[in-house]
Amino acid sequence: MLNILKKFIQKVFNDIFSHRGELKLGFYGPPNAGKTTLANKICMDWVGEEIGKVSEIAHETRKVSVKGEVEVEHDGKKLTFAIADTPGIATKIDYEDFIKSGINRAKAKQRAKEATKGVIEAIKWIDNMDVVVVVLDATKDPYSQVNITIIGNLAARDIPVLIIANKTDLKKASIKKVQAAFPQYDVVGMSAKKGKGMDEFYEALFALVG
Numbered sequence: 001m002l003n004i005l006k007k008f009i010q011k012v013f014n015d016i017f018s019h020r021g022e023l024k025l026g027f028y029g030p031p032n033a034g035k036t037t038l039a040n041k042i043c044m045d046w047v048g049e050e051i052g053k054v055s056e057i058a059h060e061t062r063k064v065s066v067k068g069e070v071e072v073e074h075d076g077k078k079l080t081f082a083i084a085d086t087p088g089i090a091t092k093i094d095y096e097d098f099i100k101s102g103i104n105r106a107k108a109k110q111r112a113k114e115a116t117k118g119v120i121e122a123i124k125w126i127d128n129m130d131v132v133v134v135v136l137d138a139t140k141d142p143y144s145q146v147n148i149t150i151i152g153n154l155a156a157r158d159i160p161v162l163i164i165a166n167k168t169d170l171k172k173a174s175i176k177k178v179q180a181a182f183p184q185y186d187v188v189g190m191s192a193k194k195g196k197g198m199d200e201f202y203e204a205l206f207a208l209v210g
Helices: 002-016 035-047 095-100 105-128 145-156 175-181 198-209
Strands: 023-028 065-074 077-085 131-137 161-166 187-190
Touching (some): 023 035, 065 198, 077 198, 105 145, 131 198, 145 161
Parallel strands (some): 023 077, 131 161, 161 187
């Protein structure tokens, strides 16, 4: 039964990522770090449409969203990506936190249920990624259990990783803290919301997989 389920999941992945030559680029990180904002910026720049919705309330992305055939050009080179925007990884999801954000109890419970499923789905997708961009909120402590777990899982699978220290437009942001936490990886500081640091992002991405 487990083998049948595994084969079925693999078939779904293969159907989604069906275009040859596409690099499967996953966006991972904790909730509200800016994964979807960055993925939207890339998709808008190169295909003219966004991949997902963003919100100030955590866990807006609760299912993996994929945008295929995203051809990106940088410094005379071109790469084609299938971009996967994944739900934020969290160790605890409490519906009461959503109530505090103004969501009614019934919808808060449903959101928490969907968010929990989303975390499981995101983890399952890791094995299918060719390269992963880990988006972290540079205003927060990078040594969180969630961040270490994400990076550890990627390292165990030997998947190329680029770390984004996002929200550098905010005063409390510290790229150096993120670099100190994960010295084995390239860290790019940027503000996905304001589109600052995109050139540095593309340069690092192409250097990693180009």
